[in-house]
Amino acid sequence: MVIDRKNAKRMVIYINDSQKSNLQNFLHSIGFHYYTIQSKLEGSWEYGIRHFNNHVWPGSEAVFHLILSGSKVDLLLKKLKSFRMELPDNVVMAILVCPLDDFIYNMMTVEIEPDSSTEKVSWLKDDE
Secondary structure, eight states, X not given: OOOXXXXXXXXXXXXXXXXXXXXXXXXXXXXXXXXXXXXXEOEEEETTEEEOSSSSSOOOEEEEEEEEEGGGHHHHHHHHHHHHHTSOTTOOEEEEEEEOSOOOSOTTTSOOOOOOOOOOOOTTSOOO
């Protein structure tokens, strides 16, 4: 995978679990193979649209986590819009696009100086 570390975007696609394999097949059909899936998620989209995988609110969601070049976001969104138009109206599908400060694909090959010290650090506070 070749990607500009400083121009990467994170895309998160929320979709009904029932459509997970359709989205996987679609992504493969357009040559996109870089994602992670979480499935069987429960959640509430808005009043009346809930999937808690129980008898009152049946169903669950899948979330696809994608990393892609910032220059390809609009193209992928257009393709995903075409995909969504082919699904039934009652299918929930939402997309979140976020900037990334950095994307490190392989820690062994990135130019970062290793630090094996065991010094304690306050990870949530900025240094003063």
